[in-house]
Amino acid sequence: MSTLPAECLVVAISSRALFDFEEENRVFEQGDDRAYMALQLQRLQQPAQPGVAHSLVRKLLAFNADGVTRVEVVILSRNDPVSGLRVFRSAGHDALPIQRGVFTRGAPPWRYLRPLGAHLFLSANIEDVRAALAAGFPAAQVYPHAPRASDAHPREVRIAFDGDAVLFSDEAERVYQTQGLHAFQDHEQRHASVPLPGGPFKPLLQALHRLQQAGSATMRIRTALVTARSAPAHERAIRTLMDWNIEVDEAMFLGGLDKGPFLREFEPDFFFDDQTRHVASAAEHVPAGHVAGGVTNPPPAAPREGTA
Incomplete structure (x- = not known):
């Protein structure tokens, strides 16, 4: 077998x-x-x-x-x-x-x-x-109509992730959605030393980390955290990754700036985000996917057909 x-x-x-x-x-x-x-x-x-x-x-x-x-x-x-x-x-x-x-x-x-x-x-x-x-x-x-990935990095698998509700749980995002930006920033500053629970894509990040550690003579992985967080809320995100013993190569704390232009410069083979507006912005420049879970996504609609 x-x-x-x-x-x-x-x-x-x-x-x-x-x-x-x-x-x-x-x-x-x-x-x-x-x-x-x-x-x-x-x-x-x-x-x-x-x-x-x-x-x-x-x-x-x-x-x-x-x-x-x-x-x-x-x-x-x-x-x-x-x-x-x-x-x-x-x-x-x-x-x-x-x-x-x-x-x-x-x-x-x-x-x-x-x-x-x-x-x-x-x-x-x-x-x-x-x-x-x-x-x-x-x-x-x-998003099938997103552009194909750049050929500029043939020896690197480049993957970019949103933070909350993707790599991390939507715990902090729920504070933002229900209480606003100031409450979110205060909450994250007070919990800066407390690691965030893992989100749906933590297992993938861990698997990519193991793949990178296994080594390859011809290929490597380059990862980026691309998040709407900004200082002081950035600290909890970085400390969480440190607690997981995982490093990302780049981190972009954009404070609400449009993610698309930054992803265009990073040139990922794929980008993952839980919010459709960010995925739509990214999909103008790079391959992108919607992580359809967490507090920002509505309950499932009635099933519709498709070959997938």
């Missing part, structure tokens, strides 16, 4: 996050999955164009270049098994060594995250992302 190394970083990704299937998805959303399947089969020999998370996946898989499996990428999709043929063909065309996939033909696929031991789930389907977050898995809704 094949098993993955315990320290292996496992990324589950939907077909629309990895490849540009937006044209095909419009056919699916018209309610005719047979027409969608026929279109995918018709295009079986036509490799799909890269999607918004393609660069992230390609670079992470490069950590395995020496033959040691440090990263595993699994397709986890609402696609049907026949359409999955094109997904694997497209991955092969792009020299992405992806061997595992789960295709559910419209059924929620997130329930397979647990047997996969996934550290990250990327999907275009907001309901699947919410369900994954509720089950305790780092997950984000990709």
